[in-house]
Amino acid sequence: MNTGIDVVQIQRFGALYIAAARLRSMAKWKSIIAAVDIGNPLFYLIAVGVGIGVLVEKGSGTSGTSGIKYIAFIAPALLANSAIAAVMDETVFPTIEGFKWRKLFFAQNATPITGRQIALGVYLSALCRALFSVSIYYVLLLAFNVVDFGPSVLLIVVAVLGGAAFGAIILFAAAIIENHDQFFNILGRLVIMPMFLFSGTFFPLSSMPIYLQPIGWVSPLWHATELGREAAFDYGVSTLMVSVHIIFLSVLVVIGLLLSMRQFERRLAK
């Protein structure tokens, strides 16, 4: 008998063991991750900074964006979106892989590790990846003079919170689906794309017809973007709305995570 096994310790730190294993797997893809996390922001900053941004400002100055340069106006949304993309990559694929393609979760669950800890571990490692992506993005924003170093550092926290809210729900969705063939199409084209376009990303949500605004209200991206604008530029979001944004995102985190943990446990015990 191995007397070195301390089940209490595993109950406490099991999710971290899973997260550590996930980070080890991510490290195998480090060149690709770095290329995506640096390349993607660069394309946006160049295209919007020297292209669309100039066009917008020629047309209406900064009157539509509360006096903020257009590129700066969309920067918090780009950051939050990059967190969402990172979290999605690191929750959806590992989850489908874990349950279906390579059944890694079943191997992990054959140890003292529980389904709940696996869900939490995957989630935490996805947040690490989001933090990495967003931090690189933020450095590039500084380099391109889009934001000044200072309170704008909060953009990182806010973006990761947005990614966390979205990620908790998407983790649950990925754990439910049995047939993944259509999942990626639906997710990419009918969830991510409209969310990206209609969450006050490229124009204030209030400039859209009222019947389209609910897309923004339920979108973690909009809440994170508004919080980010307020944090970085005193955009004029009321204290009440700041609380609403924070509470909305936090509630998604808690609900999504609880549902995910329960679903992981159930599916592994089948």
Next chain:
Amino acid sequence: MSKPLISVRGLTKVFGDFTAVDGIDFDVAKGESFGLLGPNGAGKSTTMRILAATSTRTSGTVEILDKDPEKFGPLVRAHLGIVPQEDNLDGELTVTENLYIYGRYFGLSKKFIKAKIEELLEFAQLEEKRDVKVQALSGGMKRRLTIARGLVSEPDILLLDEPTTGLDPQARHILWDRLFRLKEQGVTLVLTTHFMDEAEQLCDRLVVMDKGAIMAEGSPQGLIKEYSSKEVLEVRFGSDRNKEVAPQLAQMCERMETLPDRLLMYTEDGEKLLEQIAAAKMHPTTSLVRRSSLEDVFLRLTGRTLIE
């Protein structure tokens, strides 16, 4: 006699309206090598998942190391080594990385795992593959690594679900040799198999399962003695004639089974029986005298062969 490590009473598992396991009882003692033998769909893997403390049961009681696996899952799993039917190693990681992260799931110290890895690489004969990504290994190597992985925590019981299914004969023999060593070291083994030769080689005691129920229990030799004769004469007359001659041949032996391609005649002396057949002017196209095996036991108990 000391208390059994595993004690199962009236274990039942129902999926919808399908009863996968139907009220089975058995015990496994410390140091024993215990087998569940049966065809695909007999309920072996379902039983194994319940023993592995990863699946729930519908009714009955299960005690592993004096604990209910359903209530104390992590605690029970801390003392088990699991070798699943399907390899679920992480193909993107190397051989040593797979062993290392698995050891970490048991909360073992880095120092302990590092030393253990050396021991396990030697056991699994994978020293030269230590830094190779798992996806590049052969099927036999992956199986050996999966077994090594199951041993990283020095478990009290090693559960193996169909350990050699899908392997070529040479890889199977290497694996049997490794498992036999574990048995000699006193590791308690529980394995499922639908190969009677595997059951005969590795199990001290086994239960024969079919359709979720236990049909018989005993040592391989004991079961053969109880349910079969000493020898079997296999004769073929060609697929059309087999049926014609069957009634006449049945008179000449203790018991006979008619398979689509051959007739199995159970007797104490196969050669003598063959002479009798020749004396009766019946000439089989081929004939073979062999000792009875667990396959014959299964055929006797269920009227079917193990591998269909």
